[in-house]
Amino acid sequence: MAKRIDISGLSAFYGSHKAIEDISMTVEPRSVTAFIGPSGCGKSTFLRTLNRMHEVTPGGRVEGKVMLDDENLYAREVDPVAVRRTVGMVFQRPNPFPTMSIFDNVAAGLRLNGSYKKTELNAVVERSLRGANLWNEVKDRLNKPGSGLSGGQQQRLCIARAIAVEPDVLLMDEPCSALDPISTLAIEDLIGELKERFTIVIVTHNMQQAARVSDRTAFFNLSAVGQPGRLIEIDETERIFSNPSVQATEDYISGRFG
Amino acid sequence: MSHAPVRDVRAGAPAPRRGNTLSRRGLPRWAQPALALVSVALGCGIGLAAGWESRVQWGLVAALLFVAVSYTTTSIVENRRQARDRLATSVVWVCFVLAVLPLLSLIWVTVSRGMKALDGYFLTHSMAGVPGFETGGGVYHALVGTLEQVGLATLISVPVGLLTAVYLVEYGKGNLARAVTFFVDVMTGIPSIVAGLFILSIMLMAGWSPSGFMGSLALTILMIPVVVRSTEEMLKLVPNELREASLALGVPKWRTITKVVIPTAVGGISTGVMLAVARIAGETAPIMLLVFGSQLINANPFEGAQSSLPFYIWEQYRVGSEASYDRAWAAALVLIAFVMILNLVARGIARWKAPKTGR
Numbered sequence: 028m029a030k031r032i033d034i035s036g037l038s039a040f041y042g043s044h045k046a047i048e049d050i051s052m053t054v055e056p057r058s059v060t061a062f063i064g065p066s067g068c069g070k071s072t073f074l075r076t077l078n079r080m081h082e083v084t085p086g087g088r089v090e091g092k093v094m095l096d097d098e099n100l101y102a103r104e105v106d107p108v109a110v111r112r113t114v115g116m117v118f119q120r121p122n123p124f125p126t127m128s129i130f131d132n133v134a135a136g137l138r139l140n141g142s143y144k145k146t147e148l149n150a151v152v153e154r155s156l157r158g159a160n161l162w163n164e165v166k167d168r169l170n171k172p173g174s175g176l177s178g179g180q181q182q183r184l185c186i187a188r189a190i191a192v193e194p195d196v197l198l199m200d201e202p203c204s205a206l207d208p209i210s211t212l213a214i215e216d217l218i219g220e221l222k223e224r225f226t227i228v229i230v231t232h233n234m235q236q237a238a239r240v241s242d243r244t245a246f247f248n249l250s251a252v253g254q255p256g257r258l259i260e261i262d263e264t265e266r267i268f269s270n271p272s273v274q275a276t277e278d279y280i281s282g283r284f285g
Numbered sequence: 286m287s288h289a290p291v292r293d294v295r296a297g298a299p300a301p302r303r304g305n306t307l308s309r310r311g312l313p314r315w316a317q318p319a320l321a322l323v324s325v326a327l328g329c330g331i332g333l334a335a336g337w338e339s340r341v342q343w344g345l346v347a348a349l350l351f352v353a354v355s356y357t358t359t360s361i362v363e364n365r366r367q368a369r370d371r372l373a374t375s376v377v378w379v380c381f382v383l384a385v386l387p388l389l390s391l392i393w394v395t396v397s398r399g400m401k402a403l404d405g406y407f408l409t410h411s412m413a414g415v416p417g418f419e420t421g422g423g424v425y426h427a428l429v430g431t432l433e434q435v436g437l438a439t440l441i442s443v444p445v446g447l448l449t450a451v452y453l454v455e456y457g458k459g460n461l462a463r464a465v466t467f468f469v470d471v472m473t474g475i476p477s478i479v480a481g482l483f484i485l486s487i488m489l490m491a492g493w494s495p496s497g498f499m500g501s502l503a504l505t506i507l508m509i510p511v512v513v514r515s516t517e518e519m520l521k522l523v524p525n526e527l528r529e530a531s532l533a534l535g536v537p538k539w540r541t542i543t544k545v546v547i548p549t550a551v552g553g554i555s556t557g558v559m560l561a562v563a564r565i566a567g568e569t570a571p572i573m574l575l576v577f578g579s580q581l582i583n584a585n586p587f588e589g590a591q592s593s594l595p596f597y598i599w600e601q602y603r604v605g606s607e608a609s610y611d612r613a614w615a616a617a618l619v620l621i622a623f624v625m626i627l628n629l630v631a632r633g634i635a636r637w638k639a640p641k642t643g644r
Binding site: 115 | 524526527530532534537541544545638
């Protein structure tokens, strides 16, 4: 459970366009690491390289090393499908499977990866929905379609679906940007609980959110449009927001940027 | 805790009076249908007065009158923008009626003439021993032939077409995919007689004899491109987020396709397949070349000549007697009903399998 990620010299490309360049950092286990930075600086791209989802995009290519504990995710013999089972992901827009019920959505990861006993599935689904603070709201309508839930509930459903396969790391790509403040609060509380068991990486545009939920914060920036994004600074969240060591970080956080 | 209904203190205050108002003079809601009635009456009146024989002329005059009258009335009573809106609306209505009329007339004629010979006996007997110019006989052998030939063609082309579409949407890139797309497009335009001749040449070279299955092979050539095209469009409509959500759960790509992508699109795919079935169910040329046609019941599609509904219609029409004309119309009705039932089944599947949106 909860593994440490060591990234060294990582660059990602879309075709011939370099989206991020030479990123090296460490993500601590059982903690929340937040990525902040302006749009287009490669936060999401970088996040997607951490579970090999970047290469799903046509033309997507990665150079460098991502060590999950002592395994390089980009080693030749590593199976991307196995990587994605270990490193789960929650997307910006809630995307429950429209043909499946709430139960089937949560069970999808297990069921699509092999056969499971009904009783076992029941237990996993309940545990995951409880873990995502959704159980009480949906326990009476588990066989109703997942797309009938509200946006915030759908996003928690997606989190339940992601944690049902028991990953070691959970990547969240702006999980609250489509949600209202109350749903956002529910998910932030949830992140606080989940970090006891998982390593969490969250991309956010909301600086207050980064300050509220994360232990460490990484600031990304790009020197100009069309240039690759770079890691500017990573430190304890408190230091980043109170006394960053790079001027660009301070400018961005205080709103003096661009 | 209960609240008294909140009342905005500004509500109910007198509205400020300004020069312009938002309301305008308008025609009542019944104006459009009334104008349509008036135009039809005028059209009939003019037709009668001029002594035109053709009802089509009456209708065209009425349609033109309707467009003109609704435009002028609206531009007099309301304003020019409304008039142009009304003009567009009435043109759309006229086009709709023009498009639907032939269809209704076709169904009407087929039903009214087809019902004469259509009964239980007709559906359960063949033409064995019935001279073409006499009454009696039935369509059973042709129905069996159509069901088997179309069924076999569907069995072959749906897997091939579905897999091709999956390849094009999910895997294909580069020259091979482009070539496949190009040839599928070319295949869509193949005339059925060419498909029939192609299979005929293979049949002659290989020394096989005519059978329902040979017909199925020709129908397959016609059906595959339609299935590929429609399935491809449906698969493209599946949001990429669903694929990514599934992949991010550690689901292999092939399972993502079979368990997430195809189920999401299955409603549209089944509609596309049914349209393709409807297309090939009406083909006559390959059947003439490859199945030969028969008066007898032959339930084995792999051996011996068979008949099929379109072939039967053509055959009966060629005989040219009163009784055979009735049989041809009845068979046409059976063919239309066959396609319609298939369509309803496909609609049912589509509704049953469609992504659920309700609560």
